[in-house]
Amino acid sequence: MGNIVGYEYEKELQPFVLQDVWRFQEADPGREAHYTLQLPAGWEYKATWMNYPEVKPAQSGNQSQWSVSDIKGIKHEDSMPPWQGVAGQMIVSFFPPGSSAQNQGFQNWKQMGIWYQGLTSGRRDASPELKQKVASLTASASAPAAKMKALGEFAQRDIRYVAIELGIGGWQPHPAAEVFAHHYGDCKDKATLMGAMLHEIGIDSYYVVINSERGSVTPETPAHMGGFDHVILAIKLPDGVSEGSLAATMFHPRLGKILFFDPTDELTPFGQLSGALQANYGLLVTPDGGELVELPELPPAMNGIQRTAKLNLSAAGTLSGEVQETRVGDRAWSQRWALRTVTKDTDRIKPIETLLSHSLATFQITNASVGNLQLTDQPFLYNYSVVAQNYAKSAGNLLLVRPRFIGNKSSDLLETKEPRKYAVEFDGPSRDSDTFEITLPPGYEVDDLPPPVNADYSFASYHSKTEVNGNTLKYTRTFEIKELSVPVNKVEDLKKLYRIIAGDERNTAVLRPATH
Template identity: 20%
Template sequence: MILKPLLFCLILLITFSIKLASQSLDAEILRYTTLCDVDKEKLTITDSITIQINNRAGDKYTNISIPYSKLEKVSAIEAWIEESNGNVVRNLKKSDISDRSAVSENSLYEDDFIKCFQLKHNIYPYKVTYTYQTICKNYIIISSWTPVIYDKIPTRNARLKIQFPKGFEYSKYSTNTSDFRKDSTEANIILEWAASYPNPIEPEIFSQPNDFKPSVLVTPVYFKYGVEGSSKDWISYGNWQYKLLQNLDVLPEEEKKTISELVKGITDKREIIKTLYHYLQDNTRYINISIGIGGLKPYPASYVALNKYGDCKALTNYMKAILNYVGIESFYTKVKASEQPQNILKSIAGPQFNHVVLAIPLMNDTIWLENTDNANPFDYMGSFTQNRDAFLVSKDKSKFVRIPALKSKDNQSSFKLDFDLSTTESSNVTIHSTFRGSGFEVFNQLHNEYNDDEKDKIFRSYLPFDNYEVIKWELVRENRDTAKIGLNVNLNLSKFLKPLGSDYYLTLFPCRIPLFTVPSNRKLPVILPFPICNSDTLMYNIPVDYELKNKPDTFSLKTKYGNYELQLNIINGKIYAIKHFELYSASYSIAEYPDFYSFIKSVNEIDRMNLVLKRQL
């Protein structure tokens, strides 16, 4: 059959466009297949990945790491390099594979390891294919799968295939997959999904890119992981976690004596909890320990009492044991900690969490304890755990609870700046600022976890000035249970006043408005997990013989997205600018983003206005 010239040209153009697109990529996943073979005794997973390396910059993707643990054995590793013509130019040798521990920062010991190797070629493009098998003797998840191996490069074709024996009970959930098939043989049920990731999603400020990636979650309804359990519903899953915690709350006798002395004479329950929380903070430290089923089962309270360290599970279990000893009920509560709250799939019960905190019902309130941070205020849930569902573990009564959201007053930064302006010398500025919420967390961590040189470097990167000299600066925290921190700074600013003919001008100190991109570039919805609130008082001492040229004005913007106010006054030769900016906690679709951005743009135009000073006649 002879193709018509126009159709032939069109095919050539499409083919050429695809080649150009590929050539512009450093690398791409051409094929990714996962086969999960389930039986009553074990789960066998076989993965096969083919990566095409298009240029020298893509060579970094030839560093292959395969994770495993004592519970998840890896074997049958094979790999090879193919040139574009299909010729195999190199096969992986056993001697090319190295083993190393996957112990991460803040970890004493992890039962996690990595098999790693590199297969690299010097003629582009070339393909690296590798396959391996993972055998799990105990498992609580059959597959938590996505075709996204690397966030920044595409995956062209991916398939997940799961094979169960007939009668095996399971739960499944999938999103953004292109095809699903269910089949059966005489002995097995077969599930198969197809997916791709053709256009890598760039992360954007206040977005949740994972919501738009293909994913599949499959879990067994009945399992044995430490102890026998079920995920047929959340009550059952909670009972499994409850059983896993049994007999881990026994305290040494010496520890009991110490606790009794600490709370002696205190009758108010809240004060008892606070005293014991301070004891935890002052006498333990966070170190990750993950061995055996350590990802889900904490070390005993006696271990923490003796060694004075633990991970989030161990420290929370220890705090729970301390409170239980003095007769105060508390609940081990699992949460998915992240800057952007991640949705929990409530249709599938199972391990969708990465952190543990303690919930303590008290009268008509609940006290929340973050047990891994020695400088965390009492009853303070930070930006990584606030405003989301958490799973409270209780025998036969496990349930989802809501961790309270930060309010405007809880996430506010306030600045008071006093400028002494000069047209001939450096201008001086004194800054008194207070941070709450996410700002408090950043500066509190800076205050407690960094040496002086690191503190100074990070502090200087925060200053919104050019050509300055730091005279002095300090961080001030009133007390350990106040969720705010102060930053006091004194600076000399060189050439702060800019000449404008015979006049001078300055730009108002900015109100720390998040940097949102223009609507044509925004791809993902905006999700603000907490309100952003900034309030500033600026005082500019005008140089002698000068006055403000442009007339002060008042601006006010009130929208569904937030509000902004600016008041300008001149009193006794000084310019006073009072600002307030707030973005509300909410989600905004791409369709609504232009209106949202319009508000941000209007605020930016007003907020950084120039003030012109002219010489008095």
């Protein structure tokens, strides 16, 4: 028998909005939970349930009470949706008689947008000093896209991220003039400053209130404050601006073409979005109110690793050669973040050492360099030389060689005893590719090759091929994530895909002494 713990507490609040969230489902199971609401005469309420079957309240005069029992605990699964996207909760909005959208709960997203529009009114007015800075930043740029990029880089890199959120300050940004004067602010402060600067060059922009975890807010989510933790901008692009680098765009029926930009994310270049924000839902705040919009999903090729290697194999089984990695999107972001505080050259190769250690039993890096570390609008580069002893294994007079030199795409995520309960969420769309060319040792030829692999699913695809060209063994593969969420009814297909990849990554080619 386990222990049963009961507790009760009371708190008094003065909420910014007449709304409450009852979060009754947690990691531990619950025997029983109650929520009681008592309103003054003439008040009304609206209750909306999320991730749980609706329960009708027991009514007694102006008091309503909801009860739930036998509440299952939420067991963590790797790569599951965020907590807010799966936990049972009830959102209650209160409506005093004759109240306005500024002091009542939200009936819909439009009302929440009106509330936030009022909260930010006048905050993007520029000071003379800020106007002067905008003129200086854009003086050398003639095209609107170049001007916007210059302002965006300033907001991302020159304004330090510091969050001072007291009271309503968790939602209301500081005035743009203050943010500029102090050179620091949080996400909504940076968005406010960026909006003020854009206004000075004649470009409109709008707040987008969003959650940094995709899946926290969905089209079915009712309007409430608790679903968001981040603020970015939607920039109304001027007519004629169509640069290919501005990929994070969508067409809005009233606003036209808008570009989403995160001034807080200093490592994602202007025109792109991190994977967590792609296909995410945010509250677009315009003068007409708010609306829930889905942010664009960028092409997989904009996030990935292109790895090439030219290698030489000795008859003793040692493999050596040069490797080049080109990383874009979040793949570049992660490396720049890992190296952002590194000052020693020896420490800059640690991510390479970690990568190689997952694929090679023994190795030595003889040379390494990093390219475009600070140039976030350019691909991030690794170039390194490596020697791996005993890479090829002897079997009599044969040599067994694994064509897949480095890099792991398989996963044991779904190799669990218990069935999966929640969807599998990927970080973002991606496309990784490997091309490894291994020059055979003199006196050897290929006796057997691994079969090609072609696995296509709606959510991902994997293709690999090993071939011989003269005395060179060439291995190529691509792994593409096409859908960002794999529902429970498809996780067996994902498990199958990971097993196919694991098999391909283990496969070996057989070399024999040449017969001529």
